[in-house]
Amino acid sequence: MGSSNTDVSTDLIVKAQQGDQEAFGDLVRYFHDRVINVVYRMCGDRYLAEEAAQIAFIKAWQHLSDFRLQTSFRNWLYRIAINTATDIIRKEKPDENLDDIQLISNQENGDTHVENEERRQQIRKVVLALPDASRAVIVLREYEGLSYREIAETLDISMGTVMSRLNYARNRLAEMLSGYLEET
Amino acid sequence: MSDHIGSLLDAYLDHELSPVRMRAIEDHVADCEFCQKEIEQRRKLIVLLKDAPPVPAVHSKDQFAAIIQSQLMPRPAKPWTYQGVLRLGWQAVPVALLFTIIFIQTVFWLGNAMLIIPGGSDMLLGSIPGLPIEINLSDPIQIVVNLFRIYYFPAWDWLTGIIATLIISITYIAWMIIWWGQQQSTNNHRMAL
Numbered sequence A: 001m002g003s004s005n006t007d008v009s010t011d012l013i014v015k016a017q018q019g020d021q022e023a024f025g026d027l028v029r030y031f032h033d034r035v036i037n038v039v040y041r042m043c044g045d046r047y048l049a050e051e052a053a054q055i056a057f058i059k060a061w062q063h064l065s066d067f068r069l070q071t072s073f074r075n076w077l078y079r080i081a082i083n084t085a086t087d088i089i090r091k092e093k094p095d096e097n098l099d100d101i102q103l104i105s106n107q108e109n110g111d112t113h114v115e116n117e118e119r120r121q122q123i124r125k126v127v128l129a130l131p132d133a134s135r136a137v138i139v140l141r142e143y144e145g146l147s148y149r150e151i152a153e154t155l156d157i158s159m160g161t162v163m164s165r166l167n168y169a170r171n172r173l174a175e176m177l178s179g180y181l182e183e184t
Numbered sequence B: 001m002s003d004h005i006g007s008l009l010d011a012y013l014d015h016e017l018s019p020v021r022m023r024a025i026e027d028h029v030a031d032c033e034f035c036q037k038e039i040e041q042r043r044k045l046i047v048l049l050k051d052a053p054p055v056p057a058v059h060s061k062d063q064f065a066a067i068i069q070s071q072l073m074p075r076p077a078k079p080w081t082y083q084g085v086l087r088l089g090w091q092a093v094p095v096a097l098l099f100t101i102i103f104i105q106t107v108f109w110l111g112n113a114m115l116i117i118p119g120g121s122d123m124l125l126g127s128i129p130g131l132p133i134e135i136n137l138s139d140p141i142q143i144v145v146n147l148f149r150i151y152y153f154p155a156w157d158w159l160t161g162i163i164a165t166l167i168i169s170i171t172y173i174a175w176m177i178i179w180w181g182q183q184q185s186t187n188n189h190r191m192a193l
């Protein structure tokens, strides 16, 4: 409600709504990193993420006339991106070991860099193991820094649901990452 | 001692509770080692999660935008809106002004040229079918009619022509300034992208 499009020119959105492809190109460039981020955190595979982001932007273009200017364009895009990513991972399970193979080949020197990398990949895996609905809340909160209200608006759920899903997700993650949490 | 922080832990850490509730929890946590430990663990988890591997990019931002743009199908524009009509009218202003200037100038010069050429005025009037030669200039309706029939224009003196041109030019410049202002603000937005 209160979140209007302060970060992007309403003018661009209006132009894109009227069919201006250049204006839409500007919007794509502006939101590229964030959308890629969200879909990558959702599906954990760079190629699936790329595919999901492309489909999401094309969908956004097709449904742009449904977007209401007084709401947040970013959150509207996030919703499309998350739904698209969820559809894609249901259709084709991401190849879980794709990014790990490189990791193992680097592991010979066994320094802290590799350890950090290993831990990060472990985190990526446990986040991916969460149910889609909880993962979406975690992604928007931890990686995109959205407030509870913004998450509720983006996913079209209540604030109470945001709280319970976040609580559930963090409890699960804390369990699965307990080894890292007790270390230091 | 009241209840432990429980499921409010996350909302508390994210500052998503009302100030009253935040205070109540702070008061409780100050004396509760169990909750302090819970909060400590949770903070660690959040830091851990945020330290995520960077997203490996397949395409650069510009490449990506180009791919998307190449796939865009022309979408039927939004149906006519009040704002859309206003915007269109606004964009038509300079064109309309330009045509008015051209019209006035043409008519003005043509009228004068015809006066200079001997018998030119009669020839011009004669070339317009259905125009009576005897025109009563005291009739305002006839004056308006004649305005559009060129005939009356030679009576326009230089001053009238200059004033009309001046008014139109000022309007045009004013439009340009407003347009430039709008363009600047759009550019600033684009630069912010």
Ligand SMILES: [Zn+2]
Binding pocket: B003, B004, B005, B028, B029, B032, B033, B034, B035, B036
């Ligand atoms: Zn307690």
